[in-house]
Amino acid sequence: MIKEFFRKRSINVCIVNTGGCNGCDIELVSLLASRYDIEQYGIYVHNNPREADVLIVSGPVTLPWKNRLKELYEKTPEPKIVVAIGACALSCGIFKEGNVCGPVDKIIPVDATIPGCPPRPSEIIQAILKVAPIALSKREEHLKKVASEN
Amino acid sequence: MNVVPIGPINPIFKEPIRIKLIVEGETVLGAEIEMGYVHRGIEKIMEGKHYLKGIHLAERVCGICSYIHTWTFAECIEHISNIEVPDKARYLRVLTTELERIHSHLIAISVYGLAIEHETFGIWCLNTREHVMDLLETITGNRINMGFNVVGGVRQDINKEMIDKIYKKLEELRNDMKNILEIYNTGPLINLRGRGVGVIGYKEVMKTRAVGPIARASALPESDWRLRHPTYKELKFKPVWAEEGDNSARTLVRIKEIFASIDLIEKILELYQESTGVVRNKAHIKGGSGEWKNEAHRGEVTYKISLTDGGIIKRIIIRSPSVMNLEAYKYMLKTCPTVSDAVTTYISIDPCVSCTERTIVLVDKKTGKTEFYSFK
Numbered sequence: 001m002i003k004e005f006f007r008k009r010s011i012n013v014c015i016v017n018t019g020g021c022n023g024c025d026i027e028l029v030s031l032l033a034s035r036y037d038i039e040q041y042g043i044y045v046h047n048n049p050r051e052a053d054v055l056i057v058s059g060p061v062t063l064p065w066k067n068r069l070k071e072l073y074e075k076t077p078e079p080k081i082v083v084a085i086g087a088c089a090l091s092c093g094i095f096k097e098g099n100v101c102g103p104v105d106k107i108i109p110v111d112a113t114i115p116g117c118p119p120r121p122s123e124i125i126q127a128i129l130k131v132a133p134i135a136l137s138k139r140e141e142h143l144k145k146v147a148s149e150n
Numbered sequence: 151m152n153v154v155p156i157g158p159i160n161p162i163f164k165e166p167i168r169i170k171l172i173v174e175g176e177t178v179l180g181a182e183i184e185m186g187y188v189h190r191g192i193e194k195i196m197e198g199k200h201y202l203k204g205i206h207l208a209e210r211v212c213g214i215c216s217y218i219h220t221w222t223f224a225e226c227i228e229h230i231s232n233i234e235v236p237d238k239a240r241y242l243r244v245l246t247t248e249l250e251r252i253h254s255h256l257i258a259i260s261v262y263g264l265a266i267e268h269e270t271f272g273i274w275c276l277n278t279r280e281h282v283m284d285l286l287e288t289i290t291g292n293r294i295n296m297g298f299n300v301v302g303g304v305r306q307d308i309n310k311e312m313i314d315k316i317y318k319k320l321e322e323l324r325n326d327m328k329n330i331l332e333i334y335n336t337g338p339l340i341n342l343r344g345r346g347v348g349v350i351g352y353k354e355v356m357k358t359r360a361v362g363p364i365a366r367a368s369a370l371p372e373s374d375w376r377l378r379h380p381t382y383k384e385l386k387f388k389p390v391w392a393e394e395g396d397n398s399a400r401t402l403v404r405i406k407e408i409f410a411s412i413d414l415i416e417k418i419l420e421l422y423q424e425s426t427g428v429v430r431n432k433a434h435i436k437g438g439s440g441e442w443k444n445e446a447h448r449g450e451v452t453y454k455i456s457l458t459d460g461g462i463i464k465r466i467i468i469r470s471p472s473v474m475n476l477e478a479y480k481y482m483l484k485t486c487p488t489v490s491d492a493v494t495t496y497i498s499i500d501p502c503v504s505c506t507e508r509t510i511v512l513v514d515k516k517t518g519k520t521e522f523y524s525f526k
Contacts, residue, residue: 016159017166019188022504023213023294025164026257030283033276047161064186065166072159094210099191118213118294 009042014052020059165503226442239303254447303430344398348495362449368395375445470505
């Protein structure tokens, strides 16, 4: 009971830059500042894919990233959500003719998208907060499934 | 000998890069850097495109120093085709660049603070940065990737209310920075992790051709390209420098440069208020090729462009500062006692990976052999 209550306020986020221009990434870094303060919503930005619930992918997928991104997605523990952020991640944007192999949803399944070049920090918080309940309900289902199997 | 791989995704990196540290026990002996994760081939995309499309692509070389890339691109084309830029536009360009320099340096200091595990210091710098982002949004209309520069001037003028707001915010910024400087000078943890770690001397800087705050922290103040820029010459600009050449000195140079930038902005606002006229001239493009250099936030950035008469880009070469600074990293490793010091040293040179990932061609002049640093 207590565990379920507190799990609603603990989401780990991993930022993956697959070849973007850094613009989306520094808007994510500025979420840590006290003005936006992402940690008060119970979201912890910690770039470790092995304990992440939400993967935030920014940038077009460049050729060296193609296999690495798949590996990274497999390493993330099971109830997981992928958010593609920025114009490049949605459609390759301005780099369509370059050394890229396509947008993110061509490589791994994407659950939510945030358009913009780059999107404002408040939009990013809004999107993560909308996606978070889905992640939590997925996780609860997964935990029940594991418990019933044991 | 063991190898500790770090990256491409790591809690302290904001960009994907892979470092393989060769260690014996806890002592770091050497490092191997594996790049190519962010190589998108921007120069290749730009070839055969109109310069109006090129300036948008130049902005997206790097998100942190996006404005200086468009400035250098525009100035290079203005230099080739002898376009005269109005005074107001020149001053507005310097104003926006200096604001962007403050925001870039603050993010570098803050990431360094988080890397030495002094979280309070890091978050304070991020909070101070939000004032600057507000000012950039007021002037240009966007926080990052501003789209403010065009060839021949800037897009928009500023009004009296904005100037008042800039003066007011700069005063707040200066007070915050005084506080940060005091913490930096007196905090025991910061000195413990920074002094005498990652030292690079004058000779080694000359060998590796390091630029920017790294060179200026090792007693090389003339490496600042702002000294050679015509608009900065009007302002009688003087660079900031230090002698020690360690992690602490590099960050201190960045903090002092923020104060210098605030002074520059106040001077430029006075000059702006005296000038009159339009902010944008019509650009008549003539073909040719040329080169222009500017001081970006991490060192000198070079653009070499050759154009046709219609304004189509034939070939463009961008050289960004972090290539040389990453070369200097291997000399800094000699004074890194532990693995965590090697990581903070990497953070203290403030590498910008998405700027760096250009294709590098080495030509041996004696034998005429060429070699490419390949990206998969």
